[in-house]
Amino acid sequence: MRALASGWVVAAIALASVLARDAGATQHHAPSIARLATVSRAGDLALSRGRITAQDHLDRAVAMTVDAVSPPGTWAGHDDGLARARRELARLFTAATTGDEHARPAWLSYVVRHSLEMNLDEAERLQAITFYESPGGSAWLAKRLTESAHRAFQQPFGPDGEAEAPLAAAATAAAQAFERLPADEREAVRAFTESPAGDRLRCAEDYLRLEVSDGFGSDLELVAARQQTEFVATVRGHLGDALPRSTDKIWLGTVTMESDRTLAATIEHRDAARVAGRYEVRYAPDTRHHADLLAAVPTIAPGETRQLFRDPHGRMSDRP
Amino acid sequence: MRTQIVLAGFVLAAMILIAPGSVSAGPWQDTTGERDMPWLGNGTRARFYERDTWCLGCPTGSRHEQHWGKRFLGGGSPYDTVYRAFSFLDKAGVLAQWPDSKTAGSVGGATGTIETRTSPYVFTVVMLEPTIVLMRFDLGALAHVVPQPEHYLLTPFYDQPIEYGTRIPATGSLSWFSPDARQTPTPVVLDGPDRGTITIKGVQLVLTRHGDDWITTVE
Numbered sequence: 001m002r003a004l005a006s007g008w009v010v011a012a013i014a015l016a017s018v019l020a021r022d023a024g025a026t027q028h029h030a031p032s033i034a035r036l037a038t039v040s041r042a043g044d045l046a047l048s049r050g051r052i053t054a055q056d057h058l059d060r061a062v063a064m065t066v067d068a069v070s071p072p073g074t075w076a077g078h079d080d081g082l083a084r085a086r087r088e089l090a091r092l093f094t095a096a097t098t099g100d101e102h103a104r105p106a107w108l109s110y111v112v113r114h115s116l117e118m119n120l121d122e123a124e125r126l127q128a129i130t131f132y133e134s135p136g137g138s139a140w141l142a143k144r145l146t147e148s149a150h151r152a153f154q155q156p157f158g159p160d161g162e163a164e165a166p167l168a169a170a171a172t173a174a175a176q177a178f179e180r181l182p183a184d185e186r187e188a189v190r191a192f193t194e195s196p197a198g199d200r201l202r203c204a205e206d207y208l209r210l211e212v213s214d215g216f217g218s219d220l221e222l223v224a225a226r227q228q229t230e231f232v233a234t235v236r237g238h239l240g241d242a243l244p245r246s247t248d249k250i251w252l253g254t255v256t257m258e259s260d261r262t263l264a265a266t267i268e269h270r271d272a273a274r275v276a277g278r279y280e281v282r283y284a285p286d287t288r289h290h291a292d293l294l295a296a297v298p299t300i301a302p303g304e305t306r307q308l309f310r311d312p313h314g315r316m317s318d319r320p
Numbered sequence: 321m322r323t324q325i326v327l328a329g330f331v332l333a334a335m336i337l338i339a340p341g342s343v344s345a346g347p348w349q350d351t352t353g354e355r356d357m358p359w360l361g362n363g364t365r366a367r368f369y370e371r372d373t374w375c376l377g378c379p380t381g382s383r384h385e386q387h388w389g390k391r392f393l394g395g396g397s398p399y400d401t402v403y404r405a406f407s408f409l410d411k412a413g414v415l416a417q418w419p420d421s422k423t424a425g426s427v428g429g430a431t432g433t434i435e436t437r438t439s440p441y442v443f444t445v446v447m448l449e450p451t452i453v454l455m456r457f458d459l460g461a462l463a464h465v466v467p468q469p470e471h472y473l474l475t476p477f478y479d480q481p482i483e484y485g486t487r488i489p490a491t492g493s494l495s496w497f498s499p500d501a502r503q504t505p506t507p508v509v510l511d512g513p514d515r516g517t518i519t520i521k522g523v524q525l526v527l528t529r530h531g532d533d534w535i536t537t538v539e
Binding site for chain 1 (some may be wrong): 419421440460462465493
């Protein structure tokens with residue numbers, strides 16, 4: 001038994017030494033990585049582009065919270081209230097995340113270096129550095145940085161302290177400066193962006209944009225989880241009568257009575273405001289669950305479709 | 321020769337210790353507590369037992385075991401009870417009539433691939449020895465909005481928690497099935513608006529309506 005234990009100890013020491021060696025290897029980056037990270041402004045570009053892409057995550061967080069304000073199936077006749085609720089929630093989420101983009105410099109620095117190391121080899125990195133230090137590369141980068149910063153204005157995670165006008169002016173000026181480049185400089189930009197190194201750099205930048213965007217998405221989910229109740233109360237407090245009446249029922253889907261009085265229900269499994277599954281069930285008048293379902297919609301007539309809700313006790317009805 | 325025998329003994333002992341599944345078991349603990357435990361056919365309530373076992377060959381190095389029944393030795397794992405019940409429904413062709421779960425996909429089972437299903441029912445194990453499972457009609461099950469109870473079981477055959485206990489909400493019509501009696505889902509026979517009975521293998525389970533709940537007893 002002692003021999004066996006000794007074997008485990010030896011194996012553990014060997015494994016630890018291998019892990020330590022690997023850890024040391026991954027922490028050693030080539031100088032070209034740091035240099036390229038600096039001249040390409042990869043972190044700044046990723047933050048702006050990530051904020052633009054994070055719009056999808058914001059839309060989802062807003063949709064989830066709209067469902068919490070009032071469930072689907074209750075908003076008919078409240079189009080104005082729905083639009084205002086969405087705007088108000090987008091504002092609340094944006095305010096809750098303002099300034100967060102600069103909260104993780106160590107993480108951003110890590111993913112930038114990781115992406116440049118993974119996507120480009122040493123020769124490609126040196127080629128990219130040369131490009132960005134050229135007049136054409138520099139102008140092209142300035143154009144992209146200012147354009148992204150302008151498009152990201154008022155998106156989640158932004159500082160939003162600055163007005164839009166300076167961002168728009170900077171973007172216009174950078175675009176004009178790029179247009180004024182000599183023909184050979186513009187040709188050099190085209191040649192680089194269409195080269196294998198340019199292609200690899202684009203992969204690295206897209207990877208970064210998605211990493212940042214996903215990080216923002218996670219943050220928005222966290223905000224939604226922590227502050228949903230508060231946001232719902234705020235929206236209800238601000239919009240009041242423009243919203244459907246508050247309810248503790250959950251929307252299940254719809255039920256239609258067909259011409260032969262068969263009840264056809266479409267039930268939605270919603271997960272975070274998205275439809276995860278849609279199930280159709282049909283109950284003919286002579287089947288057992290027809291009575292169960294008819295009890296929820298006792299006045300339904302052939303050809304009619306009703307909303308279907310479930311209260312916390314499991315009782316169904318067609319009223320929210 | 322003697323050295324060789326001793327060495328072989330060490331190797332054998334090491335193989336036994338390292339073999340997947342080899343365990344050093346802790347004592348069973350009765351963790352029934354406040355759980356609403358299912359009935360046993362003899363009219364008493366099942367108990368819930370748990371223990372941790374060391375397992376050198378297992379990925380995590382330990383294994384958590386659960387049993388339910390009259391005693392920790394007599395009963396089986398609650399997950400086995402539910403697996404056996406749904407396997408019975410599968411073999412009887414009942415599960416094939418229900419929709420494939422849009423969120424769970426399929427998993428590998430002991431006898432092949434299991435297609436995880438969903439349905440407009442909430443399942444509650446109300447009795448062991450023999451096993452009786454109640455099915456409560458609730459379209460909220462398809463929408464996955466039925467509140468999850470504190471204690472529940474899972475099975476690869478179904479995409480939602482399986483409840484257990486003696487009390488269930490009185491919403492939606494009730495059916496039941498029993499793998500031990502080879503009984504596929506059938507409506508609970510109601511003797512009146514507030515009372516129903518299920519009889520199998522000489523055991524009578526009575527359902528009595530109390531306000532918003534059905535309460536089960538054994539007679």
